Amino acid sequence: MQETVSAKDRILTTALRLFYRDGIRATGIDKIIAESGVAKMSFYRHFPSKNDLIRAFLEARHEIWMGQFRAAVERRFAEEGFAAIARALSEWFGEPDFRGCAFINTVAETGSEFPQTVQHKCELELYVTELAKRLSLPAPAQVAAKAMIVMEGAIVRAQMGLTDGLEEMTMQLLTDLTRCGN
Amino acid sequence: MQETVSAKDRILTTALRLFYRDGIRATGIDKIIAESGVAKMSFYRHFPSKNDLIRAFLEARHEIWMGQFRAAVERRFAEEGFAAIARALSEWFGEPDFRGCAFINTVAETGSEFPQTVQHKCELELYVTELAKRLSLPAPAQVAAKAMIVMEGAIVRAQMGLTDGLEEMTMQLLTDLTRCGN
DNA sequence: AGAAATATACAGACCTGTCTACCTGTAGGA
DNA sequence: TCCTACAGGTAGACAGGTCTGTATATTTCT
16 A cells, blocks of 8 residues: 555646646656656656646646636625636736646647647636526627637736736626626 | 848748747757758857847747738728727638747747747737727727737637637627727 | 858757666465 | 565666757858
8 A cells, every 4th residue: 555645646746837837848757757756667657658648737737727716716606797707817817836827838839739728728618608607698608708718818918927907807808798788 | 242131031031930830949940040041150140049039039020910910900990990900810810820929829938038028918009009099998008908808818719729700709899898888 | 351151060968768677565376 | 374476666777869059161252
């Protein structure tokens, strides 16, 4: 029985941190191996290639991020509606190690090599659609698609450090979507 | 007198193409040298390091992109107002080699190493502010900041291939900003 | 003569991925 | 209960490629 975390989990945890912080191309296998305290052969036993680790990273990141985002939105959605989305984003932007959206960054680095990136955005849009339905909005899919545009834009602005008035403007843009005339 | 384009210009032209198409980290000096038909020493005479070329790339890209974007917007702004922005973006998204915004991609790859990226976004926002003023909108700076959020979001959505209904939704989001209640 | 470009080799670092050799805990059969 | 087989982990060397940047020697243009 292993008292410590498995090698595979330690690798994935390290990848979650380094891939997000420094980017995928900039993070070498050697660095991940060193920081997770794992032998090289153990790494290649669990992940036959770096791309396999990248895929695992994207899937894990998706689960973790969606969980945190959902939780942050649900905390206020009942009272604030779509404004809760802006607040959840703003909390995320304020985290000290915030560096933009891992999936946007991966697409920027690698192009369309990893479909998990687009998949993540589709599932996020599905969740926003569900939120729109819970508000009984007339065209939930259209509202969600527009909200996604606003959300992506807010993430990029935050990533570039252009955060002046960002939370309030994002909130206005999102709540405007819930008024009549979508 | 040189009958052909100078080595420096050939390097920059090649960098504009390769850095945008494949990304900055993924594009090696050797590749730029080979494709621009220049000797390595000529390269390092004009650009002491790769970072110098990256800076020159960002500045050139800014000038070129702004020129094209301005032209595309002005073509319709008098008749269509802010919808002209959505149309200009959509034209860009439709180009066969579109791969997102070079400045967003550079930030995604390199973080905050190159201030030219944020500078570009600030100058673009200034132009949008000017457009808002030309429409005699009450709060042009606020409208422009919101428009920037929408524009960045549209760019990211297009980059990820999520273009279904994108032009129309972007147009609605942007024109809604020009109505009363900011 | 001198500036600018060319071709090419090279250094040193880093990258992914493979190979060998060894260690350790555990499950199963005799 | 003991022995054995094996899965998983460790350590580190190594191959072959790519990367940035430098050095050398030659050519071309003015």
